[in-house]
Amino acid sequence: MRDYLIAGNWKMNGSRRENDALIAGIRQSTPTGIEFLVCPPQVYLEQVGALVAGSSIGLGAQNVSEYHGGAYTGEVSASMLAELGCRYVLVGHSERRALFAELDEQVASKFAAAVEQDLKPILCVGETLAQRQADETEAVVVAQLDAVLAEVGSTGFAGAVIAYEPVWAIGTGETATPEQAQQVHALLRARLASEDAELADSTRILYGGSMKPDNAAGLLGQPDIDGGLIGGASLDATQFLQIGAAAPVSQ
Numbered sequence: 526m527r528d529y530l531i532a533g534n535w536k537m538n539g540s541r542r543e544n545d546a547l548i549a550g551i552r553q554s555t556p557t558g559i560e561f562l563v564c565p566p567q568v569y570l571e572q573v574g575a576l577v578a579g580s581s582i583g584l585g586a587q588n589v590s591e592y593h594g595g596a597y598t599g600e601v602s603a604s605m606l607a608e609l610g611c612r613y614v615l616v617g618h619s620e621r622r623a624l625f626a627e628l629d630e631q632v633a634s635k636f637a638a639a640v641e642q643d644l645k646p647i648l649c650v651g652e653t654l655a656q657r658q659a660d661e662t663e664a665v666v667v668a669q670l671d672a673v674l675a676e677v678g679s680t681g682f683a684g685a686v687i688a689y690e691p692v693w694a695i696g697t698g699e700t701a702t703p704e705q706a707q708q709v710h711a712l713l714r715a716r717l718a719s720e721d722a723e724l725a726d727s728t729r730i731l732y733g734g735s736m737k738p739d740n741a742a743g744l745l746g747q748p749d750i751d752g753g754l755i756g757g758a759s760l761d762a763t764q765f766l767q768i769g770a771a772a773p774v775s776q
């Protein structure tokens with residue numbers, strides 16, 4: 526039995542005033558039985574941590590350094606995120622892979638650094654449009670997952686989350702159909718099962734890529750889709766909550 530996780534990736538958006546209003550809106554009617562998570566920019570983690578305190582909304586970061594500490598100007602370590610109350614951290618988001626040249630090996634090191642501090646990594650995987658058109662989707666997402674499994678093994682993966690995010694669907698208004706998404710989710714779960722059946726059964730695999738209130742029910746109704754990683758729609762409390770409300774209560 527996997528509880529649904531609805532995670533908001535705020536990206537580089539927000540201000541102290543906007544964050545106050547957004548969290549107040551989400552707190553007004555957070556449904557029970559579904560885990561909600563918000564991932565604000567790092568500079569707002571402390572503020573948002575205080576705003577969600579005492580609620581069922583979790584706090585996550587959008588990035589983490591693979592290093593423990595020292596002369597790494599501009600970096601933030603996993604222990605610092607844990608100290609601020611983060612429970613989760615995104616690793617390998619496609620924007621970090623594409624815009625900041627993060628490679629699979631670095632993503633795997635970040636994942637391992639998070640696990641060492643008891644942060645739950647949300648490993649983002651996904652193919653570009655060109656890769657989908659070249660029929661490379663399966664190879665790409667499995668290679669992204671394998672890089673992490675090679676670093677931490679199946680025991681290091683326990684408690685982690687995968688987010689399947691086709692790059693062509695992120696911020697574009699294009700969404701994978703429920704069937705397209707389910708196919709990739711099932712493949713990722715099968716890959717985990719080849720390592721450890723129990724791990725495969727317990728690992729939540731989120732879908733991300735223009736998930737909105739009007740397409741959420743179809744996606745969240747698929748047997749291997751255990752929640753969503755939401756970008757644009759997570760900046761609107763009503764839409765974020767509506768996406769959560771579209772999840773079947775149990776699966």
Ligand code: PEP
Binds near residue numbers: 690697734736757
């Ligand atoms: C994301 O950034 O992870 C994402 C899924 O964005 P959007 O929902 O805006 O496509």
